[in-house]
Structure formats: structure tokens, C-alpha cells
Amino acid sequence: xxxxxxxxxxxxxxxxxxxxxxxxxxxxxxxxxxxxxxxxxxxxxxxxxxxxxxxxxxxxxxxxxxxxxxxxxxxxxxxxxxxxxxxxxxxxxxxxxxxxxxxxxxxxxxxxxxxxxxxxxxxxxxxxxxxxxxxxxxxxxxxxxxxxxxxxxxxxxxxxxxxxxxxxxxxxxxxxxxxxxxxxxxxxxxxxxxxxxxxxxxxxxxxxxxxxxxxxxxxxxxxxxxxxxxxxxxxxxxxxxxxxxxxxxxxxxxxxxxxxxxxxxxxxxxxxxxxxxxxxxxxxxxxxxxxxxxxxxxxxxxxxxxxxxxxxxxxxxxxxxxxxxxxxxxxxxxxx
Ligand code: ATP
Ligand code: FE
Numbered sequence: 319x320x321x322x323x324x325x326x327x328x329x330x331x332x333x334x335x336x337x338x339x340x341x342x343x344x345x346x347x348x349x350x351x352x353x354x355x356x357x358x359x360x361x362x363x364x365x366x367x368x369x370x371x372x373x374x375x376x377x378x379x380x381x382x383x384x385x386x387x388x389x390x391x392x393x394x395x396x397x398x399x400x401x402x403x404x405x406x407x408x409x410x411x412x413x414x415x416x417x418x419x420x421x422x423x424x425x426x427x428x429x430x431x432x433x434x435x436x437x438x439x440x441x442x443x444x445x446x447x448x449x450x451x452x453x454x455x456x457x458x459x460x461x462x463x464x465x466x467x468x469x470x471x472x473x474x475x476x477x478x479x480x481x482x483x484x485x486x487x488x489x490x491x492x493x494x495x496x497x498x499x500x501x502x503x504x505x506x507x508x509x510x511x512x513x514x515x516x517x518x519x520x521x522x523x524x525x526x527x528x529x530x531x532x533x534x535x536x537x538x539x540x541x542x543x544x545x546x547x548x549x550x551x552x553x554x555x556x557x558x559x560x561x562x563x564x565x566x567x568x569x570x571x572x573x574x575x576x577x578x579x580x581x582x583x584x585x586x587x588x589x590x591x592x593x594x595x596x597x598x599x600x601x602x603x604x605x606x607x608x609x610x611x612x613x614x615x616x617x618x619x620x621x622x623x624x625x626x627x628x629x630x631x632x633x634x635x636x637x638x639x640x641x642x643x644x645x646x647x648x649x650x651x652x653x654x
Contacts (some may be wrong), residue, residue, distance in 0.1 A: 320335065321390060322414075331366070371406055393424075432471065435452075436630050436634075437626045451586050455593055460481045469640075474525045480533060493540070585614065590621060
């Protein structure tokens with residue numbers, strides 16, 4: 319079975335080819351047009367997808383050494399995401415599959431992030447066993463998910479306001495760092511003192527998250543300090559980043575630990591862009607080794623948006639013959 323996966327939910331155009339669950343190629347074209355706006359501009363994203371999609375798919379097939387005629391099906395991200403962006407991938411998948419007379423498989427982008435752990439580079443690469451807990455932390459979501467099967471996921475907890483990625487990005491913006499700020503905080507944090515500053519942590523019952531209070535607390539700290547010393551940010555960049563990152567990690571780990579204890583599940587995975595963060599990766603790996611749990615930490619290319627995760631999610635649906643009709647349209651919002 320050979321699946322072409324297409325991802326176009328936000329600002330990355332990506333295509334990947336998977337043969338029997340083993341990755342043959344994964345091509346990602348990131349869009350630079352948004353940098354000067356400090357965030358993704360939907361209309362520009364959609365136009366860039368239109369320019370990128372043909373060469374990206376072409377390159378993915380070439381790198382995989384696969385001819386179009388060999389494809390079994392095309393998987394595409396149907397949502398959630400930016401509608402204009404999703405439309406490009408969806409329309410392309412429909413058109414190409416009609417030409418080739420093969421089925422299309424629609425993929426929930428968040429399922430893709432969770433299932434990224436099933437992408438194998440070699441036949442004998444290990445994959446998680448069900449059930450496992452996945453901490454999905456991305457630009458738009460922060461959720462603790464109980465994954466019983468590729469198509470059976472239960473949200474145990476989720477953010478009631480901002481996502482963890484937004485907390486990184488918004489605080490980074492206040493510090494004057496470029497968008498997206500998450501990777502910049504990660505880099506700066508490596509040289510800073512994580513105990514130097516204290517920021518507010520939420521007190522929310524259950525397994526839900528909240529990050530808006532932290533954001534406000536970060537903002538107020540900066541505002542107060544800048545009054546006393548206009549160069550405060552510049553002089554304390556690394557310590558601010560390290561302290562912010564530590565706080566976010568503590569918030570994430572607190573609820574993750576609760577979820578593990580409540581469910582008794584012994585395998586823990588992380589996914590989504592924030593799982594690229596060095597501190598988050600270390601914290602989860604440490605936690606799991608201390609408690610004798612099996613940890614799944616994805617390769618960094620599979621944490622942010624990519625088509626390999628879409629192709630693998632489509633692969634499992636394909637095996638169950640869960641195809642998508644041609645009158646189905648993309649959706650902007652959905653839960654896992
Ligand atoms: P969603 O998947 O919820 O629709 P998205 O697709 O926009 O959202 P991703 O691409 O999975 O989100 O992740 C992007 C987010 O990950 C951004 O907020 C970015 O700052 C954050 N991020 C990426 N790398 C790092 C890092 N090293 N440290 C912290 N955050 C990071
Ligand atoms: Fe994503």
C-alpha cells in the first residue's frame with residue numbers, strides 16, 4: 319500500500335509518501351511571507367499553498383522513487399485549520415485522485431499529530447502500544463488525550479484559553495522576538511537561569527489547562543521592570559526565557575502526571591509543535607524514566623506540521639476502507 323499524504327492546514331505546505339507504514343519521503347515548504355506580520359496571514363497562506371503544492375507533491379514522489387500510478391490512495395488534512403489553506407490541499411487531493419482513479423482519505427490534523435509516533439523510517443522501528451496517553455501541545459491546542467486506537471481518542475483535559483504554543487509565542491512577542499517565538503525561547507532558555515523569575519501558575523481543577531494567566535503575569539513583570547530599567551529585557555533575555563519555559567513545563571507536567579495516575583496507562587507520548595521544545599522533551603523523558611513508563615518523543619520534523627503524519631493517519635483509515643466522499647468539504651474547527 320502506497321499513500322501520498324498532503325498537509326496544508328496552516329502555513330506549511332507538505333507532501334509525504336509512505337509505503338506499508340514506512341516513510342519514503344516528507345517534503346515541507348515553509349512560508350516566509352508571514353514573518354513581517356508577526357503571525358500567519360490567512361489569505362497569503364492560501365496563495366502560497368497554491369504556488370507550492372504542485373512542486374512539493376512532485377518532489378515528494380521523486381524523492382520516494384514512486385510514480386503517481388503506483389499510489390493506492392491520497393490522504394489530506396481536512397481540518398481543523400485555516401479554511402483557505404485547507405481548501406488548497408483538499409481540492410488538490412480530489413483532483414489528483416480523480417485523475418488517477420484512486421480513493422481519497424480525509425485526516426483530522428490533530429489525529430495526525432497524535433499518530434506521528436507511528437511513522438516508521440525502518441520496518442523494525444518501535445511504535446506505541448494502545449492505550450497510551452498523548453500530550454498534544456501545539457500552536458492551537460493543548461490537550462491530554464487517551465488514545466485507545468487510531469480512530470478512538472478521548473480528550474481527558476484541554477486548555478480553557480490559550481494553547482501552550484500561544485503562551486510561548488505571545489510572551490516571545492512581548493520580548494520583541496520574531497514569530498513564531500517558541501523556538502527562540504527554547505534557544506535562549508538554554509543559557510538562562512530557570513529559577514530567576516516567578517510567574518503565576520493556574521489553579522484549575524481536573525486535567526484542564528490554562529495559560530492566559532501566565533501570559534498576563536509575564537507581561538506585568540516586564541512592564542514593572544522596564545519602568546525601573548528600560549534595558550531590562552535585553553539584559554535578562556536568557557533568564558526570562560528559561561523561567562518562562564520552566565513555568566510552562568511545570569504546568570504541562572503537573573496535569574500529565576495526574577492523567578497518568580488516574581488512568582494507570584504506562585505509555586506516554588508527546589506531539590505537536592511545542593513537543594519540539596528541548597525542556598519539554600527532557601521533562602517528559604525524565605518523568606517517564608523515573609516512573610518506569612515508556613516514553614515516545616517524536617523526531618523534531620514530526621512535531622510541527624508535516625505530511626508524514628497525515629499519510630500515516632490515512633494509511634490506517636485506508637486499511638479499514640474509510641474513504642472520503644467527493645462532496646465532503648474542509649472544516650475549520652473540530653475536536654479529536
Ligand atoms: P494546531 O496543530 O493546533 O492546529 P499548529 O499546526 O499551528 O496548531 P504546530 O505547527 O503543531 O501548531 O506548532 C506550532 C507551535 O509550536 C508554535 O506555537 C511554535 O512556537 C511552537 N514551537 C515550535 N518549536 C518550538 C520549540 N522548540 N519550543 C517551544 N515551542 C515551539
Ligand atoms: Fe499542527
